[in-house]
Amino acid sequence: MYSQIYTTTKIWIQLLLIWLVSFGLMVPPLLGIWGQLGLDTNTFSCTILPKDGRSPKKYLFVFGFALPCVVIIVSYSCIYWRVRESKRKLEGRRCVCGKLSGQTAKEKEEDSRLTTLMLTIFLCFLACFLPLMIMNVTDDSIRYPWLHIIASILAWASSVINPLIYAATNRQYRAAYGNLLKICKNNPVTRRTTWGSRTVGHSSNSPPYVDKRNLKENPTKL
Structure with a gap:
């Protein structure tokens, strides 16, 4: 189904929808219809401030955390399930052909690596965005501004954390980084x-x- 879903036209439509939804959610506070954008001096951040006692901030944070969380859980669960099913079918063919059945050490290592990768990505997502969501929903009056600042830093760190995760859990990424560093080391001024x-x-x-x-x-x- 990949070639049917990810055609050039459909990719452009998906990208357009991503930008429209992302910026569309900020239109009400931008126009002052529901909350307003401004500087929060307690957390040193430009954010959504209440207007007439109303603000969409809590709803946006819950939606912005819950939706990706569900997508990650469902997507990686489907990936893991498909990988397991493919290996079971392969093992069935081996049994029919009279070859050795059961997982080899290499297959077990690949299963373990895949599980570790998916679990690490999910836990890092929780570590980066869950504190920010909790602080903005439960501490709306900002009684602990330093916790808000730490939560914001964790959310910003999510932009650079995925390459590190893949480098730590994927041999191809490590090999690519290693080759790049070797080139830079051997030819510093080339x-x-x-x-x-x-x-x-x-x-x-x-x-x-x-x-x-x-x-x-x-x-x-x-």
Whole structure:
């Protein structure tokens, strides 16, 4: 079904809907219809402030946390279930063919890695966004501003935490990062320069590449 769902047109529609929903939720406080946007001096943050005693802040935080949480649980549960089902079918074929049945050590290691990856992603999501949701829902009067600040920092950290998770749990990511670091370490001052259809690598200590054909036509360019 992947090729049917993720066509170019449908991807553009999905991206458009994501932006429309994200910014559409902020239209009422932006226009002052339901709450208002402003600076909260207690938490040093620009957020949704009450207007006439009304604010959509609690509802937005609950919705913004609950919906992704449900999607993550359902999606990763389906992935895990499909992987397990595929391996059971494979084991059934092995039994029919008269080969060894049961999981090998490698398959058990892959199962363990997949489970660890999904559990880590979910727990990190909870660690990043659950404190912010709790503080904004339960402490609406901001009696503990320092807790709000810590919760906000955790939410911002979610932007950089996923690459670290994948690097820690996926061998392909680790290999890619390792190769990148090796290149940077072995060639600290090497840079790539493209001249027309040529790509030339040179260090900062080597003379620049000069196209002799251009030099003959424009000797003053040297």
